[in-house]
Structures are given as structure tokens and as C-alpha cells.
Amino acid sequence: MSQRIVILGGGTGGTLVANRLQRQYGDQASITVIDRDDVHVYQPGLLFVPFGLAEPQEIVRPRHAQFRSGVDFRIGEVDRVDIAHDTVHLADGVEVPYDVLVIATGAVLQPEETDGLIGPEWGRSMHTFYSLQGASDLRGAMAGFEAGRLVVNVIDMPIKCPVAPLEFCFLADWQLRQRGVRDDVELTFVTPLDGAFTTPVASSRLAGLLREKNINVESEFATGRVDASARRLHSWDEREVPFDLLVAIPAHGGPSYIARSPGLGDALGFVAADRHTLQARAAQNIFVIGDASDVPTSKAGSVTHFEGDTVVENIRQFLAGDELTGFYDGHANCFVETGFHRALLIDFAYEAEPLPGRFPERHLGPLPLLAESRLNHLAKLAFQPLYWHVLLPGHDIPGVSSQFHPAAEPRAQQTSGAPR
Amino acid sequence: MSTVMLAGSTVDVDPEGFLEHPEQWSEPIAEEIARTNGIQSLTERHWQVVNFMRTTYLESGSAPSIRSLGKTSGVPIKELYELFPKGPAKLAAKIGGIPKPRGCI
Numbered sequence: 001m002s003q004r005i006v007i008l009g010g011g012t013g014g015t016l017v018a019n020r021l022q023r024q025y026g027d028q029a030s031i032t033v034i035d036r037d038d039v040h041v042y043q044p045g046l047l048f049v050p051f052g053l054a055e056p057q058e059i060v061r062p063r064h065a066q067f068r069s070g071v072d073f074r075i076g077e078v079d080r081v082d083i084a085h086d087t088v089h090l091a092d093g094v095e096v097p098y099d100v101l102v103i104a105t106g107a108v109l110q111p112e113e114t115d116g117l118i119g120p121e122w123g124r125s126m127h128t129f130y131s132l133q134g135a136s137d138l139r140g141a142m143a144g145f146e147a148g149r150l151v152v153n154v155i156d157m158p159i160k161c162p163v164a165p166l167e168f169c170f171l172a173d174w175q176l177r178q179r180g181v182r183d184d185v186e187l188t189f190v191t192p193l194d195g196a197f198t199t200p201v202a203s204s205r206l207a208g209l210l211r212e213k214n215i216n217v218e219s220e221f222a223t224g225r226v227d228a229s230a231r232r233l234h235s236w237d238e239r240e241v242p243f244d245l246l247v248a249i250p251a252h253g254g255p256s257y258i259a260r261s262p263g264l265g266d267a268l269g270f271v272a273a274d275r276h277t278l279q280a281r282a283a284q285n286i287f288v289i290g291d292a293s294d295v296p297t298s299k300a301g302s303v304t305h306f307e308g309d310t311v312v313e314n315i316r317q318f319l320a321g322d323e324l325t326g327f328y329d330g331h332a333n334c335f336v337e338t339g340f341h342r343a344l345l346i347d348f349a350y351e352a353e354p355l356p357g358r359f360p361e362r363h364l365g366p367l368p369l370l371a372e373s374r375l376n377h378l379a380k381l382a383f384q385p386l387y388w389h390v391l392l393p394g395h396d397i398p399g400v401s402s403q404f405h406p407a408a409e410p411r412a413q414q415t416s417g418a419p420r
Numbered sequence: 421m422s423t424v425m426l427a428g429s430t431v432d433v434d435p436e437g438f439l440e441h442p443e444q445w446s447e448p449i450a451e452e453i454a455r456t457n458g459i460q461s462l463t464e465r466h467w468q469v470v471n472f473m474r475t476t477y478l479e480s481g482s483a484p485s486i487r488s489l490g491k492t493s494g495v496p497i498k499e500l501y502e503l504f505p506k507g508p509a510k511l512a513a514k515i516g517g518i519p520k521p522r523g524c525i
């Protein structure tokens with residue numbers, strides 16, 4: 001009997017893994033993907049929508065059209081996974097048994113976790129660009145914003161693409177300058193981190209850019225509640241930040257079915273997995289890819305893409321009864337839009353923090369790391385067609401390896417003592 | 421990395437005073453770290469959080485964030501800030517003798 005591989009989530013990770021597995025197994029395995037809807041959003045494009053640099057319809061395609069023929073795509077809401085009986089239960093009562101399960105259900109926004117965020121002002125003076133609706137609503141608010149306090153607030157970590165809020169600040173600065181109103185706007189980035197980014201070298205580079213662009217930073221601010229009528233953010237330690245227009249990045253968590261599947265997730269609903277094999281801790285026949293997992297790297301499309309290699313290899317070995325050799329090293333890379341048709345690029349892994357250099361080859365690559373350049377910006381723009389035509393079909397991007405190429409100092413020296 | 425004397429034993433700490441090796445930790449060390457960080461004595465509630473942090477770290481290899489502490493430690497976030505002013509997750513990690521939470525990247 002052919003093996004039944006069931007993939008939960010048909011976004012970035014679910015799609016690329018389904019296509020790779022289909023190519024590998026042909027009709028030797030049945031591959032089923034389940035997602036709640038048929039709308040695939042190219043999420044990196046959300047950053048550009050509020051500034052009129054991308055149209056909402058330009059960054060959306062039907063999910064079903066992204067799969068190779070032979071992949072069975074079904075629309076359904078996952079209600080829970082019964083790990084002991086290798087069965088997925090859908091909200092409409094249908095049961096889907098599996099031999100191997102891949103969890104690719106990403107992260108969800110949880111604005112309701114922050115007191116005062118959801119209410120009559122949500123969508124008026126308080127927005128997010130992390131959803132298609134939010135990004136579209138914010139466009140009108142940005143276009144009409146002439147003077148006052150614009151506050152960009154990361155409510156809590158982890159979030160998807162942790163550089164996106166910084167990019168939003170850079171693009172807002174640029175747009176406000178072009179409109180000739182930058183001097184009338186006080187732009188503030190409010191973050192729970194102790195700096196612009198989590199790793200020291202990138203953090204100081206990015207902090208320098210924020211200073212240059214006259215963007216204030218309020219760090220170590222853990223937002224406790226939002227007073228919508230007085231237009232103020234309150235932190236748990238009783239600091240306040242006033243705003244006229246708030247761009248919030250809500251807290252993220254796993255989808256609620258994780259909590260209904262005992263043993264699968266942590267307190268926030270992320271799935272506990274081995275950081276190198278991406279096998280779930282709950283069961284040997286469950287693998288995790290993308291934003292859904294708790295592995296300590298960025299929640300990013302690049303990470304999801306690089307993890308794809310490991311997940312596909314390890315599923316093959318698991319089904320063959322062999323030892324898992326697929327090994328994910330935490331490799332991530334992100335283009336950071338800095339406005340004025342420029343971008344910078346960061347590249348890192350579990351044991352290597354982002355450092356200056358060149359990409360893809362450390363010394364010779366055409367793209368500078370951690371420095372602004374026009375080529376980086378063009379590369380970021382070029383990414384959307386690559387996403388639909390190379391990444392989702394499950395091909396490799398020419399010249400870009402899923403393994404990190406070390407030239408940077410191993411991070412081990414800084415965190416000695418931490419288990420790995 | 422440097423070496424300091426805490427509650428009569430020698431321990432290795434990072435530049436911010438977090439223990440490098442959780443196994444060098446003891447309760448008297450916790451009390452001393454707490455005092456130097458403005459907490460005169462550790463109450464039962466403090467211990468509940470510190471022990472929870474430490475156990476979670478030793479079991480899973482990473483320390484919980486404030487939000488997950490609020491959901492799972494049995495102590496609500498507001499009270500966490502009263503017990504450990506400024507940064508509960510960081511301070512409880514320091515007192516519990518585990519490395520500085522790296523945050524998320």
C-alpha cells in the first residue's frame with residue numbers, strides 16, 4: 001500500500017514540501033494538503049501595500065494552482081490531531097489518517113491577546129500591515145497622515161519576519177519625505193527587544209540607520225495594554241507612548257488546533273521540534289516546517305525554504321526505516337528594505353550571527369551583506385516571481401544553498417554554556 | 421566570561437552577570453543575585469517563578485518568554501512585573517542561574 005503523507009497548511013512550507021514529495025514519490029505515495037482557504041498571499045508583499053508600492057491583488061494567487069498534479073489539495077479547517085491514532089480531525093467531522101504528518105500551519109496573529117487593541121479604533125487610528133485586510137486599510141490611513149505621532153509597535157516576540165517592522169519605518173520615513181511632511185511627523189519604533197534587532201552586529205547597523213533617518217527607538221517596551229481613546233501604549237512596567245497613528249504588529253501564536261492536540265505544542269501553540277531534524281518531539285512520524293515550529297531561528301520564508309530540504313530528506317529516511325540524516329543548521333537570510341530604492345541583506349544561522357561580507361559567496365558574491373545597496377533592493381523586488389515559479393514548485397534557487405556558508409565567527413563563543 | 425564569588429562559591433558569569441553553567445547554581449547564590457538586583461528577599465511567589473524558569477530551561481533548552489510565563493507559571497504578567505521589576509524573564513533567569521534568554525530572532 002502506498003504511504004499516506006498528510007500536510008497541514010498550504011502556505012509557503014506546505015506547498016513547497018508537497019511539490020518536492022510529489023516529484024520524489026510520484027504515485028508511490030499519496031500526498032494530501034489541507035488548508036482552510038484557497039487564497040495564497042505572498043506575505044513579503046504586504047510590506048509594500050500600505051505605501052501603494054504593491055496592489056493587494058498583485059500579491060495573491062489561488063492555492064490550488066500552486067501544486068503539481070498528483071497532489072490532493074483539500075479545503076478544510078483542522079480541528080485537532082490525534083497523535084496516538086495518527087489521525088487528523090477536521091472541523092466538519094471528517095477524519096484523515098496518515099502515515100507521516102507535516103505541520104505547516106504557520107503562525108496566527110493574536111491582536112485579542114493585547115488589552116484594548118481590538119475595538120472601534122482598530123482599522124481607524126490603529127492598524128497592522130501583517131494581514132491583507134490590515135495592509136489595505138493602512139494604505140488609506142498612511143496617505144492621509146500629515147502630522148503627528150506615528151508609532152510602529154512590535155507587541156511581543158516571536159513575530160514573522162522580525163525585520164519587517166523596521167522596514168516599515170524606513171519606508172514610512174521615505175514616503176513622508178517624498179510627500180514633504182516628514183518634519184511634521186514624529187516617527188517612533190517601539191520594541192520589546194533591547195535594541196533594533198536581536199543580534200549585536202546587525203542591531204548596531206540597523207540602529208545607525210534608524211538614527212540617520214531620525215526614527216526614535218523605545219526599547220525594552222513590553223506592551224501591556226493600549227488605551228484607544230487616549231491613544232497611548234502602556235507597558236507592563238508603566239511606561240507610556242502616545243500616538244496619533246499606531247501600526248501594531250500583534251502577538252503571534254500557533255493556530256488554536258495545536259492546543260486541542262495534547263502534547264503537540266508549547267504554551268504559545270508552536271510545535272516543539274528538534275532544531276536540526278525538524279522532527280516533532282511528540283511523535284516520530286510528525287515533521288514541522290516554517291513558522292509553526294519552535295526552533296530558535298527567524299520565522300521567515302527563507303527559513304521555510306531552507307528547511308524544506310531537511311524535511312523531505314528526513315521523511316524519505318523515516319519511511320525507509322533509516323536513520324535521519326537531514327540536518328538544518330538554522331540558515332536564514334532576509335533582505336531589509338531601507339527606502340530610496342535601496343535594501344540591505346543579512347545572512348545567519350543558529351551558530352553564526354549576521355556579519356558584513358558578500359552574498360551568496362562570502363567574498364565574491366554580488367550582494368553586499370549588512371550594507372545598503374540598490375542591487376539588494378532589486379533582488380528583493382525580483383523575489384516575487386521567484387517565489388511563485390521557483391520556490392513554491394520546490395526547486396532550488398540558483399546559487400543559494402540551504403546550508404549556511406560559514407565565514408563568520410561561530411556564535412558558540414558568545415553563548416557558551418547554552419545547550420545545543 | 422569571568423569568575424566571581426557568590427555565596428561562598430566560585431562561579432562563571434557572562435558580562436551581564438548571568439551564570440554560564442546552570443549546574444554551578446545553588447539557592448544561596450540565587451538569594452545573593454536577587455539582593456544585588458534590588459530584591460531584598462525571595463518570597464514563595466518569587467521562587468515559584470524562578471524554579472519554573474529553571475526547570476523549563478533544563479528540560480527544553482530555552483527559557484520561556486514573559487507571555488508564556490504568564491500563561492504557564494501560575495503567576496500573571498502584572499504580578500511578574502511587581503515581583504521582578506523591569507524585566508521579569510531576564511531577572512528570573514539571572515536569579516535562576518540560567519543563561520540570558522536570547523529572545524527570538
Ligand SMILES: Cc1cc2nc3c(=O)[nH]c(=O)nc-3n(C[C@H](O)[C@H](O)[C@H](O)COP(=O)(O)OP(=O)(O)OC[C@H]3O[C@@H](n4cnc5c(N)ncnc54)[C@H](O)[C@@H]3O)c2cc1C
Pocket residue numbers: 008009010011012013014034035036037042043044045046047076077078079104105106107129130131160161164255256257289290291292299300301302303304333334335
Ligand atoms: C509583512 C510580512 C513580511 C514578510 N517578509 C518576508 C521577507 O521579506 N522574507 C522572508 O523570507 N519572509 C518574509 N515573511 C515571512 C514569510 O511570509 C513566512 O515566514 C512564511 O510564509 C511562512 O510559511 P509557512 O508555510 O510556515 O506559513 P504560511 O505560509 O503562513 O502558511 C500557513 C497556512 O496554514 C493554514 N492554516 C493555519 N491554521 C489552519 C487550520 N486550523 N486549518 C487549516 N489550515 C490552516 C493557513 O491558512 C496558511 O495557508 C513576511 C511575513 C509578513 C507577515
